[in-house]
Amino acid sequence: MKNFNFKSATSTKEATKLSSVKTTFLAGGMTLIPAMKLRLAAYSDLINIKKIKGISGIKVSSKSIRIGATTTHAEVAASKEVGKSIPSLAVLAEGIGDPQVRNRGTIGGSIANNDPAADYPSACLALNAIIHTSKRKIAADKFFKGMFETDLKKGELIESIEFQVPEKSGYAKFPNPASRYAIVGVYIAKFKNEVRAAITGAGNYVFRSNELEKALSANFSTSAIDKVNISSKELNSDIHASAEYRAHIIKVMAKKALSFS
Numbered sequence: 373m374k375n376f377n378f379k380s381a382t383s384t385k386e387a388t389k390l391s392s393v394k395t396t397f398l399a400g401g402m403t404l405i406p407a408m409k410l411r412l413a414a415y416s417d418l419i420n421i422k423k424i425k426g427i428s429g430i431k432v433s434s435k436s437i438r439i440g441a442t443t444t445h446a447e448v449a450a451s452k453e454v455g456k457s458i459p460s461l462a463v464l465a466e467g468i469g470d471p472q473v474r475n476r477g478t479i480g481g482s483i484a485n486n487d488p489a490a491d492y493p494s495a496c497l498a499l500n501a502i503i504h505t506s507k508r509k510i511a512a513d514k515f516f517k518g519m520f521e522t523d524l525k526k527g528e529l530i531e532s533i534e535f536q537v538p539e540k541s542g543y544a545k546f547p548n549p550a551s552r553y554a555i556v557g558v559y560i561a562k563f564k565n566e567v568r569a570a571i572t573g574a575g576n577y578v579f580r581s582n583e584l585e586k587a588l589s590a591n592f593s594t595s596a597i598d599k600v601n602i603s604s605k606e607l608n609s610d611i612h613a614s615a616e617y618r619a620h621i622i623k624v625m626a627k628k629a630l631s632f633s
């Protein structure tokens with residue numbers, strides 16, 4: 373690991389002021405520190421954002437749940453409000469990594485990192501989330517741009533993520549047995565006017581499945597999923613699973629997610 377300066381910000385304003393092309397924000401450090409240790413990334417300064425007030429915690433209203441960026445996965449998993457309003461979101465958080473990761477890792481860090489196998493990006497797409505940053509509001513549909521790539525600009529800090537409360541929702545993942553990252557994860561949410569289905573782990577980055585959404589909009593049941601054809605053409609093939617296997621598992625996880633809803 374190369375040397376770096378450690379700085380702490382106490383406000384969003386200070387964090388953005390300290391930011392430059394050679395710096396980066398540090399939240400839970402669960403991804404950033406290993407990447408720096410492996411010399412996959414190097415920065416002159418790390419700006420600790422965990423001391424910033426007002427970007428942590430959970431606020432619930434009848435229509436949405438707003439989760440502060442530095443809220444840990446363990447806090448989301450344990451939240452009674454989340455469990456009551458969007459139980460699938462608490463289930464998702466509880467299934468991330470292991471207790472150490474859940475106690476350090478944050479929701480903001482997870483979506484800023486946009487790992488192709490991370491869980492939260494699928495919740496953002498399926499629950500039609502709005503990402504509130506230090507500069508603007510970004511719809512989840514426009515936030516995730518590619519593998520480890522988002523719409524965030526340099527120095528732009530995620531402050532909170534606002535999830536819309538669905539009528540029904542479910543999340544199921546087929547986890548890598550070592551890391552618990554998703555080999556395939558499927559998040560399904562039914563709203564009054566639409567059904568949204570997001571897939572993680574299977575492609576270069578999280579995506580919505582037109583096929584599942586169309587079938588489930590017509591008939592919100594597991595039998596509708598049987599008739600869906602998931603193409604393996606754009607899916608990942610690696611030592612964990614072939615593209616064809618992932619295509620098959622998407623349907624299996626979609627049915628499981630629906631059974632939880």
Ligand SMILES: Cc1cc2nc3c(=O)[nH]c(=O)nc-3n(C[C@H](O)[C@H](O)[C@H](O)COP(=O)(O)OP(=O)(O)OC[C@H]3O[C@@H](n4cnc5c(N)ncnc54)[C@H](O)[C@@H]3O)c2cc1C
Nearest residue numbers: 399400401402403404469477478480481490491530552553
């Ligand atoms: C062993 C292991 C197992 C894991 N298993 C899973 C799993 O099963 N599912 C899963 O989804 N994830 C998994 N993770 C990832 C983990 O959940 C973390 O969420 C993730 O590593 C990033 O969160 P963090 O708070 O640690 O961010 P950091 O590592 O501190 O930061 C990651 C990146 O996000 C940026 N960043 C952080 N916060 C913000 C912000 N508020 N605004 C803008 N940019 C920001 C940082 O600058 C950095 O580039 C695992 C990690 C490990 C080490």
